[in-house]
Amino acid sequence: MPTPPANQDATPKVTRTRFAATELGTRERIMAAVMAESALALSINATLGRHVPRVHLFADSSRIDNDLAQLTNLSPYKLNGQKAHSMVLGLLFNMTVHESYDWFLLAKDSTYINPFVLLRMIDTMNWNEPVVMGEAAEDGSGRCRLDTGMLLSNPAMQILLKQRNICNLITSPTDDDQLAFEKCIQAATNLTCKTLHQGIRYEVWRGAERADSPAAHDSIEDWKHSKAFSRALAVPRLLSDADASALHDYFVRVEMQRADREISKMEAELSRLAEDEARETGEAISWPPALPPYAKPPNRYQVPTWEYFTMTEIFRSEPNQNVRRLEGKDFDDVAEVVVAARQQVETEEPELEFVQLRNGYRVFDPRRGMDYMIDLTYRKTVNEMLEMENQGDGDGEAVHEESLKEIVVERRVHVSRMIASTQLMNQAPYVKEDTDVTVVIPVAIENEVLPARKLLARQARLCLSPTEETRKTRMVVAVFPEVDTRSVTAISNDMEELKRRCKRSLLETDVLSVRLAASTAGQGTVAAAALDDAVDRYGANTIYLLLSPHADVQKEFYDRARINTIKHYQVFFPVPFVEYHPTISGMEMTEKEEKETSTSQAREAALSRLRDGVEPKRKRALIVQKDHGRFDSQDFSCFAVYGVDYVAARAKLGPSDRRNDLIAAFLGQDAIHVLRAVEPTLRIRYHKRHCDMESVDTDDIARCLESKKENVAAKDQLAKLLFHEK
Structure with a gap:
């Protein structure tokens, strides 16, 4: 000490x-x-x-x-x-x-x-x-x-x-x-x-030390027949790097063969041990070998959540919706599993007559795959002997009659859908944190000017941090024809002020004029037009981060966008925290006003503002909290992508296709992966969202409508607003 x-x-x-x-x-x-x-x-x-x-x-x-x-x-x-x-x-x-x-x-x-x-x-x-x-x-x-x-x-x-x-x-x-x-x-x-x-x-x-012997890389074919060579630790007297490379390639092959033999031996031993354990305990052999059986959590903190389903509905573990119609891929999955379960039962007991699916449960295990428990109801006909007493002139006589009776039989079948088409990655892609980023903010209509200017002001505050930023960042505002010229002038002045404040951060600013008429296009088309012009102007070898004008970001978000965006491999679609309606969620009131105002008065005032269509005003800071908003997994308004990957994916969308977002351009590709992750440092301020009902994709419309509906407020907040509290 x-x-x-x-x-x-x-x-x-x-x-x-x-x-x-x-x-x-x-x-x-x-x-x-x-x-x-x-x-x-x-x-x-x-x-x-x-x-x-x-x-x-x-x-x-x-x-x-x-x-x-x-x-x-x-x-x-x-x-x-x-x-x-x-x-x-x-x-x-x-x-x-x-x-x-x-x-x-x-x-x-x-x-x-x-x-x-x-x-x-x-x-x-x-x-x-x-x-x-x-x-x-x-x-x-x-x-x-x-x-x-x-x-x-x-x-x-x-x-x-x-x-x-x-x-x-x-x-x-x-x-x-x-x-x-x-x-x-x-x-x-x-x-x-x-x-x-x-x-x-x-x-x-x-073998390489004799003066008359050839080089090591020419002698391996002769040496490999000796067991002493395969287990040798040192081979001296190499003459060139070709000798070292050839020797290493040979010993790698020897080691791979040895590993294959050990794996085969271990598999056989595991199968034998599993059979012995099954005979002793009377339980079935678990699949796959050496993995824990299904439905047995490792501890009380990792209990899996089973999804209950019938042939018409499925009950999910979601915060705002617990039951949904069984349709699409979920319906195909359940139908296939029920058929497999029926085949198993009816092969063992062909006399049973299928009635219906009573219950179904499923859970995903990343080591086993998808496990199911299927409860099936069957009808079985049995012969029943009835003993009756015949009363005649003489003594009573017993009479036996035979009748048919149907009974209900329940069978439970465990089904496992194994993980298929797995692939081992030889090496992870190389990612650097000092990649240049071009932030593109599309401003299509006049109502988006003020939120975009607030986003620029937020960026100016981030530049005042004491640490010097050495990575290059470019802020680009894409302005569409429907924006007033005075608003364009104000945005240009904000960009100049932002550039002046961020001298230490190597920040560049620019304003692009996009020719597309925003009134004739969806939000996805607006984003595509802004990215098209940005990629044409600044090249395709940098990361482009598309931000909604209603976004509110923190400095860490740019680092995560750099790390999670990989050229020719991955695009990053963060799951943002979307703000509820400030009037309904109570963010229009300060904490002092909330304490001084009764619940009924606050309810009537909120309903009055909603009826009059008054623009909500926020009086509290937006923080990630369940009463302020939710993480919207259906929101794809912000994403990061390399320019070359965007150009390759852009071909999937027609030049005039109307879209609400651009996620469809990156789906179904073998080379490009889509990374989705909850991002607390990306927040979307509340705004009146419009869904383009003329979009070419019906899933696109359904996704937008669901997001718009869920982002109004939480269920308890809507209940307090609509119903009187007793």
């Missing part, structure tokens, strides 16, 4: 380490230190670096060419009359790597190291005792050969770096660098080279 200064609180405070790994003593598994002497170092760095946590190269500065100089993990040194081991060990000590890794591999760049065998070795052996593994020298001195690689444990490396100064006393000026390095490691650690340690052998393949 450090002693506090005199002018501070004398209570001692514990100084904690910066990283948890340092405090817990957690280390990486292995580091490879490669002696770079030629261009082969590039190949070793590329092949080994993909699998080992860290590869670091050490090279004499006189041997570094332009290609080696580009590597960021290269440490150059000057000999100045010393041996190479003195400089390398000094650099390793200064880098303090001996505190961060369990194992250390020392090798020359002319030696290929099989990373798969290496990782399996260090995962099997214990690192907590000093050991030096490798191939022993032929002279019987007990030292390891550097040209075939050396594997040192953490304690051995600690001793080596601590006693490295001994090396200057035992090396001879006539020794070459490799021999001096080998003697240094043996003298400083006082350890004998081990070829076998804890049952693990250090395998070296020497």
Whole structure:
């Protein structure tokens, strides 16, 4: 505990380490230190670096060419009359790597190291005792050969770096660098080279060392028939980067075959264990193997929500609507599942007569797919023996009669729709946060001028942040012919003022004049016309962010638009927070006015303003809260897209097609994905929304009408407005 200064609180405070790994003593598994002497170092760095946590190269500065100089993990040194081991060990000590890794591999760049065998070795052996593994020298001195690689444990490396100064006393000026390095490691650690340690052998393949042998890449076809070659850790004496690449390709194929064999073996073992468990417990084998059965949540916080359905309706877990008609893709899904369930039942019991679907439930599991529970009602005819007593002249006599009776039978069937057509991505697309963004704000009618100017004022306030913005942003307002010239002048003045305030932010401003008549087009057509002119003017190699003039954004939204928009791969359609009608939601009143006004007075005043058609005025700040608005998943008015992707998708829409939004242009494409995500930093102010009933797409009209209806107010707010509270 450090002693506090005199002018501070004398209570001692514990100084904690910066990283948890340092405090817990957690280390990486292995580091490879490669002696770079030629261009082969590039190949070793590329092949080994993909699998080992860290590869670091050490090279004499006189041997570094332009290609080696580009590597960021290269440490150059000057000999100045010393041996190479003195400089390398000094650099390793200064880098303090001996505190961060369990194992250390020392090798020359002319030696290929099989990373798969290496990782399996260090995962099997214990690192907590000093050991030096490798191939022993032929002279019987007990030292390891550097040209075939050396594997040192953490304690051995600690001793080596601590006693490295001994090396200057035992090396001879006539020794070459490799021999001096080998003697240094043996003298400083006082350890004998081990070829076998804890049952693990250090395998070296020497097929390339014969003088008359061809190059390694020409000999692989002959070597691959030897089992010793497939399990070799080191292959020395490489001649070119073609040798290293060919060896790595071969060992990758060997590792893939090994992984396939292990997977097949594991699948067979899982099937056997599942059958044994099913016999012991009496339960059916779960599908797929090794996955938890359906409908069993991992804990009480992750309980899945089942959707109930019949053949006509489906009950969803939604905040504003719980029951919907079963139609479209949902109807096709349910019909197919019911047919599959009926086939299962009627195959086992053909005497049953189907009556109806009684209940149905479904839930989606990302690991299993869609699971269903289907309750079916059947009718079954059975023979019933009736015993009657016949009273005649004599004694009573029993008479047996046979009658038919129908009974109702219930059957429950579990159905699973497996996930199909899955695809593994080899690598994630590369995304940068410093991409230029062009923000396009279409202003089609006069009523959108004031909201657009408020959005520009909001942008001006964002520019006053103390941090300097180095990324380029361009604000473009697309003005249509129906906007008054005085309003255009006011917007131009606002843009000039915005540019003056945002000098530190590399902000550009511009006003575009669009020729399309907004009165003859929908909102989607207006957006398309604005983007068409913007892409033609500023090029197709930048991100275009289309914003509604009624939008209210925060600075973080631009960063998310940059990250989530990927060229030739993904467009970003955020789900905005849409404001309710301020009069109905109570945002026209301040908190003080709300407390002083009774509920009945507030209700009558709100109804009066609604009847008179008074434009609502907002007196409170819009925050993301359930009484102020909702996240509208049907709103596609704002999106971010690269110009080249927009041009490719624009061809799907006709030049005069009337649309309410542009989401249809990006649907049904194999190359472009649509990302939808809830975005709290994007908010849409309340405005009177118009749906173009002449749109070419009926789904487009239905989507707009549903969004318009749901964004008026919450159900409880409408109830308080329409009904008297008792």
